[in-house]
Amino acid sequence: MNKFFLRAAIAIALLVSPVSGLWAKDRLNLQVDVFGKMPFTDNYGRLHCFGAEMLTMLNFSDHISAKGGLALDLGKSSHPFREFNFRQNTMLEFGVPVLLEFYGGSTRNKNGVYLDLGVVPTYYTMVRSTEYVPDSPEVWIKDLEKSDLGFPIDAEKEKGIYISPKAEIGTYVNINKNSLKFGLFGQYILNMSEDSKGQNIFKERLSRGFIGANFGIMF
Numbered sequence: 001m002n003k004f005f006l007r008a009a010i011a012i013a014l015l016v017s018p019v020s021g022l023w024a025k026d027r028l029n030l031q032v033d034v035f036g037k038m039p040f041t042d043n044y045g046r047l048h049c050f051g052a053e054m055l056t057m058l059n060f061s062d063h064i065s066a067k068g069g070l071a072l073d074l075g076k077s078s079h080p081f082r083e084f085n086f087r088q089n090t091m092l093e094f095g096v097p098v099l100l101e102f103y104g105g106s107t108r109n110k111n112g113v114y115l116d117l118g119v120v121p122t123y124y125t126m127v128r129s130t131e132y133v134p135d136s137p138e139v140w141i142k143d144l145e146k147s148d149l150g151f152p153i154d155a156e157k158e159k160g161i162y163i164s165p166k167a168e169i170g171t172y173v174n175i176n177k178n179s180l181k182f183g184l185f186g187q188y189i190l191n192m193s194e195d196s197k198g199q200n201i202f203k204e205r206l207s208r209g210f211i212g213a214n215f216g217i218m219f
Helices: 002-024 201-206
Strands: 028-039 048-059 064-081 085-095 098-105 112-133 151-154 159-175 178-188 209-218
Touching: 028 064, 028 178, 048 085, 048 209, 064 112, 098 159, 112 178, 159 209
Parallel strands: none
Antiparallel strands: 028 048, 028 209, 048 064, 064 085, 064 098, 085 112, 098 112, 112 151, 112 159, 159 178, 178 209
């Protein structure tokens, strides 16, 4: 048993040592961001999202880097549905950003401008979905109270996967050994899933084009 733990410790040390060397040579960096995004046009569902992401950054050179990590955001939307009804949604998204960064600025530290290009595969799920109808179904008539929007009933909670091409431009501002990050980005949603009626909810209700801004720190 002791030999097993010794071998396991040696194996872990061999795996970690190259990564530690990369960190020591400033070949790897960590970014933590908070962001917000909204539809490029408001003729859809006015979906507004706020979230955070953590990215590992592998520097191939002083000016080109690969970035990958995890993103999580929560979105709220409200929009007309069908001819008279109204719907409100709360949506949760889990994304895996995969980006290539082109950097222009100081080579001694991150203090300059950047351009990120890549894709964000994302899983989405509606955690809450309420539809407001003008007339209450008879079975619920005693349990529902009418609001200004109508009678609230539970609606379909859609879920699925989309691929989102993303472009971001921004700047790094170096402070001591770390750098602050400010960026503006745009995304387009290529939804791979449909709801129970065969509709693309981003095309029909939530919008397929988004713009946003983020703020973060690079360690």
